[in-house]
Amino acid sequence: MTAHTTLHKAPAAPGASGAPARTPRRRPASPARRSGWTPWLYLLPALVLLGGLLVYPIYQLGLISFLEYTQAQVSGGEPTTFQGFGNYATLFGDSQFWQVLLATVLFATACVLATLFVGCALAVLLTRIRALPRLALMMAALGAWATPAITGSTVWVFLFDPDFGPVNRVLGLGDFSWTYGRYSAFALVLLEVLWCSFPFVMVTVYAGIRAIPTEVLEAASLDGASQWRIWRSVMAPMLRPILIVVTIQSVIWDFKVFTQIYVMTNGGGIAGQNLVLNVYAYQKAFASSQYSLGSAIGVVMLVILLAVTLVYLRLVRRQGEEL
Structure with missing residues (x-):
């Protein structure tokens, strides 16, 4: 009997037969991956500009707050020395700083709450009045908004002047x-x-x-909801992302009020009774030539504003809101 042997050919190694080996092609980047970088490319010029206008001044502010930097150092009469946290220790050991901080927090809170209440109430009013009164109210509000702070403060001081102001006469x-x-x-x-x-x-x-779809508001009205209930249960939840933005913006604006306090109280009131942190920092830096203490106050304000904003956003995220 003849034994038949079956020969199995081993697979040829790449390139053994003389044919060039194929190199694996790199997959092109997916459109989604390419498009992910596109917005950042458009934002790059603005980010570079903002970095130069914001990051560098903040860096200088923080640097000066760790140095001994007074008029003697500015004029070159004495060398600049590193103080570490000495300026912050001096600041936190000053009882006036804590009084001014408390006054600033209370004043800013009152301003934010009043601004949100009046702004939201007038926004709802605009949806209830006719076109001509709505236009008049919008133009009057935009005129107040466009008025420079120093001009508006000067006008208000005149209106409430005890000798020539019309408000005291009317009241x-x-x-x-x-x-x-x-x-x-x-x-x-x-x-x-x-x-x-x-x-x-x-x-x-x-x-x-x-x-907001008008059908939603009409359905709430047909169900017998009052205007306050419609605002609280329908409008406010749907407007929450907008309310977050205006609240944070109002906190930042009102916490760092300077012009109104400085102009209307003549630099902080009698014996500094109306000082807020911004005016207090100005007095320390420019009136007393303690630039390092003024910078330290500026850093404290920056940290407080960042902390308030982050805490507020965290509370909103816990409620499951999209930003």
């Missing part, structure tokens, strides 16, 4: 001085800040209300 207050007392001065500044801040909230919230 029958005689020669009552609004800027003499601590709380009356803060109230006057609050009114001016509210006057120039509520238009931003009003216009932004009004645009958001216009984007």
